Amino acid sequence: MKNLLKVKRWESGLKQYELAFLLGCSAxxxxxxxxxxxxATWEFKRKASEIxxxxxxxxxMEGVEESE
Numbered sequence: 001m002k003n004l005l006k007v008k009r010w011e012s013g014l015k016q017y018e019l020a021f022l023l024g025c026s027a028x029x030x031x032x033x034x035x036x037x038x039x040a041t042w043e044f045k046r047k048a049s050e051i052x053x054x055x056x057x058x059x060x061m062e063g064v065e066e067s068e
Contacts, residue, residue: 003036003061004054004060005034006034008059016031019051023044023047040060045059045060
């Protein structure tokens with residue numbers, strides 16, 4: 001499954017700890033979400049989409065396989 005969270009973070013020049021602060025979570029949790037180890041909460045997804053100015057669906061493209 002593909003999510004654009006890590007890509008958007010890199011493009012914006014944010015470090016994990018900086019985005020984690022903005023999202024109100026730990027950098028460890030953010031890393032786990034970025035690496036698909038845990039499913040992000042709805043509140044996390046909503047905040048992230050607001051930060052990056054896109055929809056939740058766009059940022060967390062459910063059911064889309066990553067192309068290499």
